[in-house]
Amino acid sequence: METLRRLLPSASSLIVFEAAGRHQNFTRAANELAMTQAAVSYAIRGLEEQLGVPLFHRVHRAVQLTEAGEKFHADVSLGLSRIQKSAEEIRAKRRETNVTLAASTAFASMWMLPRLTKLREDLPEIDLRIQTSVRDLDLEEEPIPLAIRGGGDPVHWPRYHTALLAPEVICAVASPAFVEANGMPQRPADLLKHPLIHLEEPVRQAYSWQEWFASAGVSYPAKARRLTLNDYVLVIQAVLAGEGIALGWNHLIERQVRSGALVPVGNHVLKTDLAFYVVWPRSRELNLQARRVRDWLLDEGRREREG
Numbered sequence: 001m002e003t004l005r006r007l008l009p010s011a012s013s014l015i016v017f018e019a020a021g022r023h024q025n026f027t028r029a030a031n032e033l034a035m036t037q038a039a040v041s042y043a044i045r046g047l048e049e050q051l052g053v054p055l056f057h058r059v060h061r062a063v064q065l066t067e068a069g070e071k072f073h074a075d076v077s078l079g080l081s082r083i084q085k086s087a088e089e090i091r092a093k094r095r096e097t098n099v100t101l102a103a104s105t106a107f108a109s110m111w112m113l114p115r116l117t118k119l120r121e122d123l124p125e126i127d128l129r130i131q132t133s134v135r136d137l138d139l140e141e142e143p144i145p146l147a148i149r150g151g152g153d154p155v156h157w158p159r160y161h162t163a164l165l166a167p168e169v170i171c172a173v174a175s176p177a178f179v180e181a182n183g184m185p186q187r188p189a190d191l192l193k194h195p196l197i198h199l200e201e202p203v204r205q206a207y208s209w210q211e212w213f214a215s216a217g218v219s220y221p222a223k224a225r226r227l228t229l230n231d232y233v234l235v236i237q238a239v240l241a242g243e244g245i246a247l248g249w250n251h252l253i254e255r256q257v258r259s260g261a262l263v264p265v266g267n268h269v270l271k272t273d274l275a276f277y278v279v280w281p282r283s284r285e286l287n288l289q290a291r292r293v294r295d296w297l298l299d300e301g302r303r304e305r306e307g
Contacts, residue, residue: 021073102147106232145290160279165301166251173248188216195244
């Protein structure tokens, strides 16, 4: 291998030579490789000096491979094509172990992250990539196989397959410290005496306090004490910090309620006609690893619903 290093100046010169020989033109080779014509000419001249033979006949505004150049070009082309094929196969194999899941920041932070250890234990050969966005990404336009979507009847997403992850169930939650300091609200109307934390996301629509109170038969006054945030993770952090009471989506806060970090208050639960789904495009097949991640997500969702 040390002899080869002395014999050839660099692998890049072989790439330049292959393109120049294929085009029989230094300018076209330069355009393909995003180089200048002078840089191509310099690389070829250096290769010829290293090998000790001319590889091209220079004629007016054209070049032609010499006999030695033709033989060398055939071998170089074959070698580079094999290297390219091998590299593409390696990259393709690597991509098969990567699975991207598009989701909201709230789902990624509150549902997915607490389960990453279990995912690694159950699917150790898969590298999960979580891509968050303030809006639902178009999986047909993006190279993303799976996403979490919230909404109503899946018929509204005709381009996607859908599978239920969790129904939308909403209760009011506070921190134990807040309840200790302010008392436990026993009825929905009791919450009006306390500061309420509102979520106003820029794109995705979410149930509001007005709708939650309306479902309990309580009128919500326009001038109620409120704190408004545009990210649900911040909303829950504010609740944990004792800043007030917020709406809690059960599939996101279930673990914190179970651990006692959050406490349901107000004795009212809103079960909407919406739900959260795992979705994937109808336009292309999921590879094996993406199917395994999908099935794992659905198993986790089913376990939570039944538990």
